[in-house]
Amino acid sequence: MALLEIENLVVEFQTSGGMFRAVDGVSLKVHEREVLAIVGESGSGKSVSMLAVMGLLPWTAKVTADKMTFNGRDLLTLSDSERRKIVGKDIAMIFQEPVASLNPCYTIGFQIEEVLRFHLGLGRKERQARAIELLTAVGIPDPAERLESFPHQMSGGQCQRVMIAMAIACNPKLLIADEPTTALDVTIQKQILDLLVKLQAEHGMGMIMITHNMGVVAETADRVVVQYKGRKMEEADVLSLFENPRSNYTKALLAALPDNATGDRLPTIADYFKDGSEISGAAVS
Amino acid sequence: MSVVLEARNIVRDYHMPGGLFSKGRTVHAVKGVSFTVEKGKTLAIVGESGCGKSTLARILTLIDPATSGDLLIQGKKVDIAKGDLTKDLRREVQIVFQNPYGSLNPRQKIGDVLATPLVIHGNVSAGERRDRAMAMLKKVGLSEEHYGRYPHMFSGGQRQRIAIARALMLNPSLLVLDEPVSALDLSVQAQVLNLLADLQDEFNLTYVFISHDLSVVRYIADHVMVMYFGEAVEYGTRDQVFTDPKHDYTKTLFAATPRADPASIKARLARKNAA
Numbered sequence: 001m002a003l004l005e006i007e008n009l010v011v012e013f014q015t016s017g018g019m020f021r022a023v024d025g026v027s028l029k030v031h032e033r034e035v036l037a038i039v040g041e042s043g044s045g046k047s048v049s050m051l052a053v054m055g056l057l058p059w060t061a062k063v064t065a066d067k068m069t070f071n072g073r074d075l076l077t078l079s080d081s082e083r084r085k086i087v088g089k090d091i092a093m094i095f096q097e098p099v100a101s102l103n104p105c106y107t108i109g110f111q112i113e114e115v116l117r118f119h120l121g122l123g124r125k126e127r128q129a130r131a132i133e134l135l136t137a138v139g140i141p142d143p144a145e146r147l148e149s150f151p152h153q154m155s156g157g158q159c160q161r162v163m164i165a166m167a168i169a170c171n172p173k174l175l176i177a178d179e180p181t182t183a184l185d186v187t188i189q190k191q192i193l194d195l196l197v198k199l200q201a202e203h204g205m206g207m208i209m210i211t212h213n214m215g216v217v218a219e220t221a222d223r224v225v226v227q228y229k230g231r232k233m234e235e236a237d238v239l240s241l242f243e244n245p246r247s248n249y250t251k252a253l254l255a256a257l258p259d260n261a262t263g264d265r266l267p268t269i270a271d272y273f274k275d276g277s278e279i280s281g282a283a284v285s
Numbered sequence: 286m287s288v289v290l291e292a293r294n295i296v297r298d299y300h301m302p303g304g305l306f307s308k309g310r311t312v313h314a315v316k317g318v319s320f321t322v323e324k325g326k327t328l329a330i331v332g333e334s335g336c337g338k339s340t341l342a343r344i345l346t347l348i349d350p351a352t353s354g355d356l357l358i359q360g361k362k363v364d365i366a367k368g369d370l371t372k373d374l375r376r377e378v379q380i381v382f383q384n385p386y387g388s389l390n391p392r393q394k395i396g397d398v399l400a401t402p403l404v405i406h407g408n409v410s411a412g413e414r415r416d417r418a419m420a421m422l423k424k425v426g427l428s429e430e431h432y433g434r435y436p437h438m439f440s441g442g443q444r445q446r447i448a449i450a451r452a453l454m455l456n457p458s459l460l461v462l463d464e465p466v467s468a469l470d471l472s473v474q475a476q477v478l479n480l481l482a483d484l485q486d487e488f489n490l491t492y493v494f495i496s497h498d499l500s501v502v503r504y505i506a507d508h509v510m511v512m513y514f515g516e517a518v519e520y521g522t523r524d525q526v527f528t529d530p531k532h533d534y535t536k537t538l539f540a541a542t543p544r545a546d547p548a549s550i551k552a553r554l555a556r557k558n559a560a
Contacts, residue, residue: 041470042441156334185333185497190541201560212470215500215543218550239554243547256475257545258504265482266475266504 002029003174003206004053004091007067011045011052011230014060022048022061024230030174030206035197037209037221037238039253045230046210050176054093055083071173089119092167096179098159102151108162109147115169134165138195157188161195168199174206175199181216193220214257218242226250288360289459289491290322290345295354297340314340316515317354322508324458325485327492329506329523331499331538337515338495342463345493346380359458376406379452383464385444389436395422395447396432402454417454424487425450426480442473446480453484461493466501478505499542503527511535 011023023045030036038046052063053075068075070091075083095101103111112134113127122130128147135143138161151159160180167175177196181189197220200207209220217224217238224241226233226249234247245251254260255267294317303309315337322328332338343349344356350366358377363369382388389398399418403409409417419429425446436444445465452460462481466474478501484490496502502509502523509526511519511534518532530536 041472186499187333187537187541190543193543201557213543214471214545218545219543219553239547239550242545242550253471254545256472258475258478258498258500259545265479268475268479269472 001072003032003034003071004028004030004208005067005069006049006053006065009049009052009063009065009068011048011057012062012064014062019062022230023052026225026227026230026232028225028232028235030208032173032206033200033204035200035207035209035220035222037211037217037224038227039211039214039217039224040227041212043229044227046227047178049227050093050178050208050210054087054091054176055080056087056093085119088115089170090172091174091176092170092172093176093178094160094163094167094180096182098156098163098183099151101163102159104151107148107150108154109149112147112162112166112169115166119170130169131165134169135162137168137199138162138165139191140165157184157192160184160188160192164192164195164199168203168205171203172205174208176208176210178210179212180209182211182213189216196220214254226253287324288321289324289358290493291320291355291357291360292345293319293355293357295319295341295344295356296352297337297344297349298352313515315344315351318510318512318515318517319354320508320510320517320520322459322491322493324491325489326507327485327494327505328508328510329494329496329502330510330512331496331502332512333497335514336512338512339463341512342380342461342493342495345459346378346461347375372406376402376455377457378459378461379455379457380461380463381445381448381452381465384468385441385448386468388448389444391436394433394435395439398436398447398451399454402451406455421450421454424453424484426476440473441469442477445469445477449477449480449484453488453490456488457490459491459493461495463495464497465494467496467498474501481505499538511538 007027009023009026010021012019012021026049028036040046051057053068057063065076070086102108109131112131116122116127116130131147132143135146140146140158140161180196181192184192193216196207209216211217221238223237225235226247228249233249234245241250242254245254252267252269256269258266295315296317297315299312299314301310301312318341320328330338330341344351347363347365347370350364356363358374363374396415396418399421400414403414403417419432422429422431427443427446439447466477469477485492494505506523509521509523510517511526511532513534519526519530519535526535530539
């Protein structure tokens with residue numbers, strides 16, 4: 001059985017100009033111990049579909065789906081209080097801007113221990129011991145002293161490590177990483193990706209990696225979903241996606257990588273759709 | 286080939302004043318960097334955040350003076366701390382910033398954004414300003430109907446085109462690009478890089494391209510300089526740096542760059558299955 005199963009997810013936002021459809025019929029599955037990458041450019045609905053799973057969308061959003069289950073439980077009919085018990089514990093999320101997603105007013109020790117208190121009900125001593133253990137696991141030096149630090153006293157890479165520590169605090173079954181390395185330098189990016197993949201393997205988590213960086217996909221994913229304008233363009237395992245992309249959009253995306261540049265100019269998406277044909281997920285032979 | 290920009294041993298220190306209980310200290314942001322850029326060529330400066338590349342950009346664009354060292358533009362020595370900065374010099378060097386959402390005034394129409402440099406720098410009549418702004422809009426791949434619009438009506442890639450157009454209004458000889466594509470999507474990034482290449486061919490422009498993305502640098506640069514903690518640890522032609530990196534930091538940087546080719550994916554999956 002799949003850990004997370006979504007069928008025909010539609011997310012619409014109420015705007016002054018009517019309903020805007022951000023996610024248009026996306027279906028996907030994540031199995032245990034699997035890394036699924038969702039790739040797409042901004043506005044492709046990749047973050048919104050995961051926020052819908054977490055139940056973090058504002059009230060202006062209308063979420064409908066034929067099926068949305070996590071570990072056998074229906075997420076669509078879940079009450080808010082039941083959802084709060086799952087989100088943060090069994091499904092955890094890491095956000096793009098580490099510095100912005102930590103609360104600047106509290107020490108990182110307090111913020112990690114808050115998760116442990118709420119979901120696991122640990123006592124003060126146990127919480128502190130577990131927090132130190134978590135900071136050690138994500139590779140922060142002097143973890144015991146670092147508990148007293150505030151987010152502004154740490155670098156971006158360290159803040160992201162703290163976010164990861166919070167996310168894995170309750171041993172989640174599914175970890176959603178929303179562009180976890182976009183704000184970081186390449187050398188730090190490498191460390192964070194290695195850490196995520198290591199933790200994923202150790203804990204046997206399912207992981208969803210949301211990114212627009214094809215390099216990150218190539219380095220982490222088992223299976224890949226390509227999204228464009230709210231629709232799923234292609235789904236394939238990572239090797240066949242890079243070796244032999246089926247949809248036109250994926251081909252264009254791969255050709256736009258500067259690593260693959262052959263001539264003087266980079267091919268752009270427009271070059272692939274010169275005839276004005278609608279971008280579709282259909283395979284083009 | 287004439288040399289447009291030459292830097293000799295540029296140093297920049299920032300003094301942090303001490304407080305009531307702490308002593309002041311000095312941060313050495315740039316520690317003696319030298320390079321030359323020839324006309325029509327691109328120098329890429331690579332490094333992680335905090336390595337001094339943006340400080341260097343501020344010195345090159347004559348925003349901040351260097352603490353010591355010589356900066357030569359078109360063969361002339363410039364020291365803005367001594368008041369060498371003239372309007373003519375200002376128009377020689379222009380900059381495009383990283384974040385296209387922050388670098389355009391939200392209350393200024395695009396036409397005014399492009400015309401403002403002309404108002405400041407010379408006696409150009411309103412009609413001619415308009416014509417030149419229109420022409421530049423077309424050059425960067427936008428159209429005349431965009432003239433009266435506000436920045437919020439544009440996407441990130443279009444805004445970056447506008448920022449490039451503004452920088453080119455005064456026909457500068459040197460354009461400093463501070464991470465111009467790092468805030469853009471992959472497909473839009475390709476369009477903007479192509480635009481930069483086209484403009485370089487057309488106007489024989491000289492670029493100083495600051496980036497942390499090695500794949501972009503490999504595509505666009507003629508010369509590459511790698512900075513680490515304020516020092517230039519590696520400087521050479523693109524092929525030298527990419528085929529035979531000398532410094533350990535450069536090697537680390539290459540090793541950390543994610544590779545998106547099937548061979549390295551196969552290697553990773555094999556490692557994973559073995560574990």
